[in-house]
Amino acid sequence: MREDRTDASPRRRELARRAYEYVLEHGLAELSLRPLAEAIGTSAGVLMFLFGSKDGMVRAILAEARADELTMLDEVREASVADLVAVAGNVWAWLAGPDHARVLTLWVEAYGRSLGTTEGPLAGFAAQTVHDWLGVLNGKQDTDDGPDDSTDPLLSTAVLALLRGSMLDLLATGERERVDAAFRESLRRLAS
Amino acid sequence: MREDRTDASPRRRELARRAYEYVLEHGLAELSLRPLAEAIGTSAGVLMFLFGSKDGMVRAILAEARADELTMLDEVREASVADLVAVAGNVWAWLAGPDHARVLTLWVEAYGRSLGTTEGPLAGFAAQTVHDWLGVLNGKQDTDDGPDDSTDPLLSTAVLALLRGSMLDLLATGERERVDAAFRESLRRLAS
DNA sequence: TTCTCACTGGAACAGTTGTTCCAGTACCGA
């Protein structure tokens, strides 16, 4: 049961952040410790010391990604009222933002690999984010509080599907006008 | 420019099919020639001879996956009239079918890896499938025919997003009732 | 028989992988 180093270690935090940015650029698929270490200014031995294993490193990278995601969701929640349609519109504005493609690409890659997996660092990642997003769309205040069904769960499920499906389309084709127009019109119809 | 063996080779076809089924079980991420070869009853050398390289092998596997996908789309097209809503309903019935989770999981994994890539066997895979599906939803007869905009492109974009977003949710959570109900209700509202 | 052909799979190669080990450095409180 050998685990990571103490999570509070400042060096560990710094390297996790840099590794995350490296993965944003190069993807998860071909991640390898030595090239990663060299790119972020350290050595493979140090990464092993700080993260315990490659899996530990990947877990730390995914934790950074999730932190980014939760930050976004929090900002959206603060900026909008408890109205599902308004929240969804803000989430979409973020997703379609031109600067966020890399984060979302990583997100889809992790989601895809997570689906077939029951163990390893990616297990549960997909189900986790579904829960996170549904929580926000349902207007919950925090993660892990009770089953506060203030919103129609069918509606939030549909809006979530629309958000993610539109994101997949946009990431693959880059045709922002078509996807954006379709999303806005559909959201309007769903809410009626 | 050394390329694969002649695509018509019967042995090549058979091994491509078996490799595809192996990947359906084990995923693309950790695919490696020797374990694959042993599992499907051949050797790594033979795979190199028949497919030219690992990339060639992966391309052949993806071609099998795409053939599966196009078969499904064709069946759906035959079974329904040119009505977008009817087609979408049939596609969804297929996606939500309990026997198809493995194919779709592979599909999402390939899609995710394809997004960050401009070269290699996965390049273009994501954009390709968007095109395939939009074509079917728009009621086109064949791939690669003219811009026959018989249907509202915004509506087909929206329906496609709904289909794929719902699929992501279902694959991750397995909560068929919630996702299925949300999809049906949303499709109804979008079409009105 | 003889020649050709598609196919086979084991041996070998050079490079990379995750991981272990350890001597070494800098800092900090006692």
Next chain:
DNA sequence: TCGGTACTGGAACAACTGTTCCAGTGAGAA
């Protein structure tokens, strides 16, 4: 000054990677 703690990175290891090479198989045509 001592001892401890946090961190460093190079060396080494066994295992595995994609790939090349080649002697060989069996079938079918000439």
